[in-house]
Amino acid sequence: MQNFLNLCKSTIGEEFVLIDVEQQAPYLQDWRQRASGKALAILRPANTTQVAQLVRLCAEYRVPIVPQGGNTGLVIGSIPDLSGNAVVMSLQRLNSIRQIDIANSTMTVDAGCLLQNIQTAADQVDMLFPLSLASEGSCSIGGNLSTNAGGTAVLRYGNTRDLCLGLEVVTATGEIWNGLRGLRKDNTGYDLRDLYIGAEGTLGIITGAVLKLFPKPRNFGTAFISLHSIHHAVSLLTLAKQHCHANLTGFELINRLSLELVHRHFPQYQRIFSEPSNFYVLLELSGYDQEDSTHQQLEQLITAAIEADLIVDAIIATSIAQAKNCWALRESISSAQAKEGKNIKHDISLPISVIAHFVDDASSSLEQSFAGCRMVTFGHLGDGNLHFNVSPPIDNQDDDFLHHQAEINRIVHDKTDQYKGSISAEHGIGTLKKQELRRYKSPVELQLMRTIKQALDPNNIMNPGKIL
Amino acid sequence: MQNFLNLCKSTIGEEFVLIDVEQQAPYLQDWRQRASGKALAILRPANTTQVAQLVRLCAEYRVPIVPQGGNTGLVIGSIPDLSGNAVVMSLQRLNSIRQIDIANSTMTVDAGCLLQNIQTAADQVDMLFPLSLASEGSCSIGGNLSTNAGGTAVLRYGNTRDLCLGLEVVTATGEIWNGLRGLRKDNTGYDLRDLYIGAEGTLGIITGAVLKLFPKPRNFGTAFISLHSIHHAVSLLTLAKQHCHANLTGFELINRLSLELVHRHFPQYQRIFSEPSNFYVLLELSGYDQEDSTHQQLEQLITAAIEADLIVDAIIATSIAQAKNCWALRESISSAQAKEGKNIKHDISLPISVIAHFVDDASSSLEQSFAGCRMVTFGHLGDGNLHFNVSPPIDNQDDDFLHHQAEINRIVHDKTDQYKGSISAEHGIGTLKKQELRRYKSPVELQLMRTIKQALDPNNIMNPGKIL
Numbered sequence: 001m002q003n004f005l006n007l008c009k010s011t012i013g014e015e016f017v018l019i020d021v022e023q024q025a026p027y028l029q030d031w032r033q034r035a036s037g038k039a040l041a042i043l044r045p046a047n048t049t050q051v052a053q054l055v056r057l058c059a060e061y062r063v064p065i066v067p068q069g070g071n072t073g074l075v076i077g078s079i080p081d082l083s084g085n086a087v088v089m090s091l092q093r094l095n096s097i098r099q100i101d102i103a104n105s106t107m108t109v110d111a112g113c114l115l116q117n118i119q120t121a122a123d124q125v126d127m128l129f130p131l132s133l134a135s136e137g138s139c140s141i142g143g144n145l146s147t148n149a150g151g152t153a154v155l156r157y158g159n160t161r162d163l164c165l166g167l168e169v170v171t172a173t174g175e176i177w178n179g180l181r182g183l184r185k186d187n188t189g190y191d192l193r194d195l196y197i198g199a200e201g202t203l204g205i206i207t208g209a210v211l212k213l214f215p216k217p218r219n220f221g222t223a224f225i226s227l228h229s230i231h232h233a234v235s236l237l238t239l240a241k242q243h244c245h246a247n248l249t250g251f252e253l254i255n256r257l258s259l260e261l262v263h264r265h266f267p268q269y270q271r272i273f274s275e276p277s278n279f280y281v282l283l284e285l286s287g288y289d290q291e292d293s294t295h296q297q298l299e300q301l302i303t304a305a306i307e308a309d310l311i312v313d314a315i316i317a318t319s320i321a322q323a324k325n326c327w328a329l330r331e332s333i334s335s336a337q338a339k340e341g342k343n344i345k346h347d348i349s350l351p352i353s354v355i356a357h358f359v360d361d362a363s364s365s366l367e368q369s370f371a372g373c374r375m376v377t378f379g380h381l382g383d384g385n386l387h388f389n390v391s392p393p394i395d396n397q398d399d400d401f402l403h404h405q406a407e408i409n410r411i412v413h414d415k416t417d418q419y420k421g422s423i424s425a426e427h428g429i430g431t432l433k434k435q436e437l438r439r440y441k442s443p444v445e446l447q448l449m450r451t452i453k454q455a456l457d458p459n460n461i462m463n464p465g466k467i468l
Numbered sequence: 469m470q471n472f473l474n475l476c477k478s479t480i481g482e483e484f485v486l487i488d489v490e491q492q493a494p495y496l497q498d499w500r501q502r503a504s505g506k507a508l509a510i511l512r513p514a515n516t517t518q519v520a521q522l523v524r525l526c527a528e529y530r531v532p533i534v535p536q537g538g539n540t541g542l543v544i545g546s547i548p549d550l551s552g553n554a555v556v557m558s559l560q561r562l563n564s565i566r567q568i569d570i571a572n573s574t575m576t577v578d579a580g581c582l583l584q585n586i587q588t589a590a591d592q593v594d595m596l597f598p599l600s601l602a603s604e605g606s607c608s609i610g611g612n613l614s615t616n617a618g619g620t621a622v623l624r625y626g627n628t629r630d631l632c633l634g635l636e637v638v639t640a641t642g643e644i645w646n647g648l649r650g651l652r653k654d655n656t657g658y659d660l661r662d663l664y665i666g667a668e669g670t671l672g673i674i675t676g677a678v679l680k681l682f683p684k685p686r687n688f689g690t691a692f693i694s695l696h697s698i699h700h701a702v703s704l705l706t707l708a709k710q711h712c713h714a715n716l717t718g719f720e721l722i723n724r725l726s727l728e729l730v731h732r733h734f735p736q737y738q739r740i741f742s743e744p745s746n747f748y749v750l751l752e753l754s755g756y757d758q759e760d761s762t763h764q765q766l767e768q769l770i771t772a773a774i775e776a777d778l779i780v781d782a783i784i785a786t787s788i789a790q791a792k793n794c795w796a797l798r799e800s801i802s803s804a805q806a807k808e809g810k811n812i813k814h815d816i817s818l819p820i821s822v823i824a825h826f827v828d829d830a831s832s833s834l835e836q837s838f839a840g841c842r843m844v845t846f847g848h849l850g851d852g853n854l855h856f857n858v859s860p861p862i863d864n865q866d867d868d869f870l871h872h873q874a875e876i877n878r879i880v881h882d883k884t885d886q887y888k889g890s891i892s893a894e895h896g897i898g899t900l901k902k903q904e905l906r907r908y909k910s911p912v913e914l915q916l917m918r919t920i921k922q923a924l925d926p927n928n929i930m931n932p933g934k935i936l
Contacts, residue, residue, distance in 0.1 A: 192916055288714075444639070452920070453658075
């Protein structure tokens with residue numbers, strides 16, 4: 001191994017091969033502090049050629065590689081295990097925006113670019129890169145691509161996969177595949193791009209990408225709406241799609257407890273309604289021309305929703321500050337949960353047509369087994385994606401309750417499966433959901449995935465132990 | 469082989485195993501009449517289980533399988549070769565619409581459903597399935613998926629891949645993968661769906677799909693615009709995107725000769741301008757609410773285009789009949805070409821930012837080598853997709869000129885490659901472009917594709933000889 005490390009050092013420079021335990025620490029710690037790993041070294045190559053050279057070395061010496069971007073993943077997918085025999089391949093130094101092509105509405109970037117820097121670069125040329133999520137200041141686009149990240153704009157613009165036209169990948173055998181195409185149509189063979197996207201670094205290392213840019217919305221309409229039930233929220237979604245079509249860019253569900261937690265732990269945010277309600281929807285429209293088009297459209301939608309008896313109350317934000325307050329309430333739910341204590345999290349998606357029934361059904365199953373448990377339900381209802389989290393009863397010690405994690409996961413995931421949903425809507429599998437995947441995927445699908453893994457990573461060195 | 473055929477007969481019934489030459493004929497003839505093949509038998513299974521049983525038989529007896537839908541492909545990808553050792557697996561009898569889920573905006577269909585029947589079924593529940601192309605009355609959705617078909621609505625709704633949420637596939641080893649998910653978000657492992665989509669039946673047989681439905685547009689705005697050059701057309705596209713955003717659903721380019729041919733061979737269609745122009749754009753907006761929203765938006769766009777000196781003349785259709793006439797002109801180009809005589813066709817795509825330069829450059833190269841050759845240039849400029857066809861000089865015999873097909877392909881495809889375009893934007897590879905693929909794809913990409921093919925089709929029985 002000393003020989004291997006020396007070759008790494010001569011390839012990328014000694015200062016970019018981190019051996020020191022303290023220097024290694026941030027690369028080995030899971031974002032949510034649930035796990036940590038050990039590594040032979042952290043490798044910090046400067047460019048795609050160096051990544052390829054390092055992968056060839058790793059292949060020769062059979063050293064497992066854990067590719068890493070911002071290390072903000074939520075499924076323990078970007079740190080090594082405790083064996084200490086793997087290297088972490090950090091893409092942080094590949095952080096150039098290579099090209100912006102305004103006429104083609106594309107931007108070509110290195111995989112290590114921070115998402116926020118990409119958003120800013122698009123903004124500077126008066127365009128929009130719509131991917132947006134909580135960790136955007138720390139996460140890198142390579143990680144977003146490798147996990148097919150979701151976020152708040154999926155309803156209108158799709159997941160990360162939908163925002164990417166082309167990739168550059170270092171394969172598991174250390175070759176560079178240049179698939180950096182800026183084309184909307186290209187039917188020349190198998191879709192390798194979508195295979196590497198979402199593969200969580202188990203098939204190769206994404207080193208660059210061609211991203212889609214969009215015209216920037218010129219005005220926004222934001223409404224905060226209270227409703228009796230999630231059934232009403234689903235009906236409101238259908239109505240909103242019919243009324244607002246492509247202008248509908250946000251449709252976030254928030255249940256009563258979620259909002260209560262935010263107000264308890266972040267008293268600086270303004271309360272919207274004097275009376276609490278079972279559910280809330282944060283709805284956003286984006287307009288691309290006249291100043292008040294979205295406001296008017298929003299008013300018409302709310303009127304129609306009142307006529308259809310779908311909603312209890314609603315406010316339309318009349319200032320940017322008010323709109324920001326609405327979004328702050330939504331975006332603070334995760335932190336409010338953390339301040340309240342631990343709970344048991346699920347990142348699931350369901351067909352929109354059954355999502356309300358699922359919530360009723362799963363909640364009542366949980367209540368039967370764990371009387372008094374409290375649901376923190378929120379998420380991107382527009383995409384069928386719920387963060388369906390279970391908090392302990394008020395009088396219960398956190399640790400007692402967390403003991404039941406496996407049972408609670410089982411109830412929620414079994415119900416999700418029964419309703420033909422997904423047990424990982426936007427976070428991926430990593431190591432956290434590997435066992436769950438084996439339970440819910442058909443043997444045929446698992447075998448197809450294993451076949452592809454074996455074919456594209458014959459030495460099994462790419463992020464081994466993740467997903468499969 | 470007699471034993472194999474007897475087993476096929478006992479699996480699906482004797483009348484669905486076609487041996488008779490006359491019965492076989494329509495399954496063995498290429499859509500454009502450029503080639504025909506021979507088959508051991510045409511198999512017409514009734515359902516997915518039968519498809520799987522037949523594939524297992526074929527695997528056991530090592531009989532190559534050519535999957536076939538409507539057999540309307542344009543790259544000789546759905547007929548067997550002349551060896552006569554393959555079977556054609558026709559999906560025509562799998563033609564049920566399995567489920568429409570309005571609240572989830574999805575439709576689950578058998579692969580053999582005609583595209584037009586799917587469009588109609590969506591329309592009947594007041595929704596839109598936006599895939600639309602010339603052969604929609606004959607082609608099947610399984611073929612559309614296997615070739616990732618394009619068409620006229622890609623600009624707004626994407627290719628067939630973008631219109632599909634889930635698949636059911638019979639693998640090359642005869643197992644059924646049920647990936648019929650109706651989810652907008654699902655990050656549980658590798659994207660098998662996109663691997664089978666566009667694989668032209670070389671990895672498995674698509675037997676069912678979950679398709680996305682959309683709200684139906686309530687009104688359309690259609691304009692026919694004349695311009696001096698394709699450079700102006702590209703600038704108009706940028707302007708139209710800025711002004712009309714998601715309402716922009718069609719942006720078709722037509723060059724002077726294309727329109728001349730239509731008027732020559734279809735005198736029943738009305739002329740739009742008294743003076744000819746070098747290029748024309750057929751532009752369509754779709755509106756989803758008030759009756760006249762698109763008309764007004766279109767007027768504003770045209771005014772802005774005139775102010776920017778981008779266009780020569782423009783008409784906005786003021787009746788459905790007028791709009792239909794505009795589209796008829798566009799849609800008759802292919803038939804008009806056929807009536808005029810043979811020409812040499814290319815289905816290419818380019819980054820929008822270089823497409824005008826490409827057209828100048830490629831046209832002048834062609835003119836240098838083949839003085840007097842005439843360009844029939846048209847297509848989906850909004851997606852960067854051109855049908856860049858080369859007709860013989862007026863005084864040249866067709867056959868003489870067609871002799872130069874290989875040379876002309878070389879000029880056009882070399883230029884396409886130089887401008888980082890694709891040699892097959894929407895038609896696929898089949899057998900027609902197999903040699904071209906080898907020339908223009910990198911060895912790394914070809915090897916990745918071969919690796920996937922070998923892994924997923926270990927007996928090499930799935931549509932062998934196509935793509936790779």
